[in-house]
Amino acid sequence: MLNQIIKPMLLYPLQPNQIKSWKYNSLKWDGFRALIHYENDKVRAFSRHGTEITSRFPELLNIKLPVKSAILDGECIVFDLNQPKDHPPKYWWDDAMTRFNTKTESGVKRIATTLRAHFPLWDILYLNGKPILEKTFKERREVLKSVVKTSETLSVTPLYDNGHELFQKAKELGLEGVCQYSGDAPMILNGRSEHHVVKVKAYQYITCQIESIRLKGNFGWGLSVNGKYVGVLEFPPSHDEIRAFNQISKQLICGESKGWRYLEPLISCKIKFQCFTKDGKLRSPKFEEFCTPNSVQ
Structure with missing residues (x-):
């Protein structure tokens, strides 16, 4: 599983009138899915389709985790460092795609100085040589929080109790929507289920x-x-x-x-x-x- 291509569980799409009453809810980040494989201070990263993207994101090479190995599941978002200093940091889907599509070493080195990648994480699939997919989402989140500390490169996606309120806030702010997680659900790779994790887009x-x-x-x-x-x-x-x-x-x-x-x-x-x-x-x-x-x- 470690350092191999795996297909993560996809988010089941729901309409706004189908928002669940689950207590684990997060904003939906507007970037692209990223799976980060960590082993003894070495990092490899893959898209959800299995494309290795490690060389495109040198930000990942400085990661240090307090474990021997792990697979972290999250999103890649990108901040434009050229924005006015009096404006709050903003990330754009366009910039995430620009970083994803920049592949040459010189191009990556140049663009990383102005478009900084960040990886908000919501799950962990593997720890110290063993898959932990059978653990519930609630249990995996506790493991994730013990492994990942907020840095310029990584963070743990915040969770909120009320999905309806969070969706309305996302809509007011013009954000993409929300994700909802069943606290008692295990992780199923290469699948999609409305009983595990769902997304509601704020069109x-x-x-x-x-x-x-x-x-x-x-x-x-x-x-x-x-x-x-x-x-x-x-x-x-x-x-x-x-x-x-x-x-x-x-x-x-x-x-x-x-x-x-x-x-x-x-x-x-x-x-x-x-x-x-x-x-x-x-x-x-x-x-x-x-x-x-x-x-x-």
């Missing part, structure tokens, strides 16, 4: 205008908000909605260039999305319905 909604249509290749509608471009809708609506849109949009064409057809006036629609990206785009926008420009966002 946001906004009224956008469809300003362009991709002419070739994959489906795409260019979106704007109050005249500002906010990205491309690439998850197509239903066939009926596309058909209705095409009938109307034919009368609104005002030009074409570089594989796109432009519309004027614009057609408004309600969009569901995860969050705004660092450059102000919508992350993973999905069509909800056509609407009037003044619909409540």
